Amino acid sequence: MQVLVTGGAGYIGSITVEKLIENSIDVVVVDNLSIGRREAVQPEIPFYQYNCGDRAKMQSIFIDHKIDVVMHFAASALVGESVENPALYFQNNVIETQNLLDTMRKFNCQRFILSSSAATFGEPEYSPIDEKHPQNPINPYGLTKLINEQTLAWYHRAYGLMYNVFRYFNAAGATETHGEIREIETHIIPLAIGAAEGNHLFTLYGNDYPTSDGTCVRDYVHVADLADAHIRGIGNLELNPDGCYNLGNGDGFSNLQVVEAVKKVTGMDFDFAYGPRRDGDPAILVAGSEKAKTELEWNPQFFDLEKIVESAYLFYKKTNT
Numbered sequence: 001m002q003v004l005v006t007g008g009a010g011y012i013g014s015i016t017v018e019k020l021i022e023n024s025i026d027v028v029v030v031d032n033l034s035i036g037r038r039e040a041v042q043p044e045i046p047f048y049q050y051n052c053g054d055r056a057k058m059q060s061i062f063i064d065h066k067i068d069v070v071m072h073f074a075a076s077a078l079v080g081e082s083v084e085n086p087a088l089y090f091q092n093n094v095i096e097t098q099n100l101l102d103t104m105r106k107f108n109c110q111r112f113i114l115s116s117s118a119a120t121f122g123e124p125e126y127s128p129i130d131e132k133h134p135q136n137p138i139n140p141y142g143l144t145k146l147i148n149e150q151t152l153a154w155y156h157r158a159y160g161l162m163y164n165v166f167r168y169f170n171a172a173g174a175t176e177t178h179g180e181i182r183e184i185e186t187h188i189i190p191l192a193i194g195a196a197e198g199n200h201l202f203t204l205y206g207n208d209y210p211t212s213d214g215t216c217v218r219d220y221v222h223v224a225d226l227a228d229a230h231i232r233g234i235g236n237l238e239l240n241p242d243g244c245y246n247l248g249n250g251d252g253f254s255n256l257q258v259v260e261a262v263k264k265v266t267g268m269d270f271d272f273a274y275g276p277r278r279d280g281d282p283a284i285l286v287a288g289s290e291k292a293k294t295e296l297e298w299n300p301q302f303f304d305l306e307k308i309v310e311s312a313y314l315f316y317k318k319t320n321t
């Protein structure tokens, strides 16, 4: 079994690579390093610094390696940036993904797992959001992921592609060796840890949302649990060849609660400011993950916010001392 991981030098991709290797599954990584870091992938793993949609270069990988499954993490993934620069998102997420799927077709590689997002749902009509919830994205990022999902459904029907879609809610936390390190960070937990360590000032976007304390509410799911879902996905592709799953813990935490958790875990108090709402941010996003629990027998191990923050903090300490 050999898995091609696109975006494997990024946050969730690198942790999934770590877990695939732990499960004795061979891995090939493609990452253009636009955001990811070469050091995030162990040197002994075949690594190609390519755009995953570069048909000619990607063909060479399929010639050199017998790829059984593609796990597609590579994407541009920032809501605010997608609102400011939608062209980047349609190019990198839609066109590159279609090129990748067509390269797979050429080599009769029929197994695909997509990193999708809660952002495909838009403003929740009810909560928790299960897989039956209507998908009406309110930002270009969410729309590009929805287009990916719909493309897969048609490729399944026309070409027999077996796929699973995993819609993560908020990925968070770290393992002992891999975690969140980006040059420009926008995710609340690493930003709040950086603020606790005195590295930068910290802003929460919006305190006038219709939530208990006015800040956005999100569902934090540990990256190791996401990686575990992907490994289960490999076996699930034959059973549920067009399965779509929402992956979260089913519990919502407000931005202020996250800040409190970071203060408690780090033992540091820090100031923060409130900024205006960000375009395209729904007030509440909480996952209903019963389908994943039933069909994938997915059983997340990290459901306590402080434990998730603690894993991120331990990784921060390890990489910053």
Ligand SMILES: NC(=O)c1ccc[n+]([C@@H]2O[C@H](COP(=O)([O-])OP(=O)(O)OC[C@H]3O[C@@H](n4cnc5c(N)ncnc54)[C@H](O)[C@@H]3O)[C@@H](O)[C@H]2O)c1
Pocket: 006, 007, 008, 009, 010, 011, 012, 013, 030, 031, 032, 033, 034, 035, 036, 037, 050, 051, 052, 053, 072, 073, 074, 075, 076, 077, 092, 096, 115, 116, 117, 118, 167, 168, 169, 170, 171, 172, 182
């Ligand atoms: N982080 C989250 O909370 C979250 C939530 C929902 C969905 N997702 C999805 O999960 C996936 C991984 O997210 P992440 O947080 O690890 O992001 P990340 O930015 O850390 O990782 C993405 C990786 O893909 C690479 N990449 C981007 N475009 C590429 C291309 N065209 N060709 C090759 N490599 C490319 C980047 O260099 C980076 O290493 C993304 O598809 C994202 O949309 C993430």
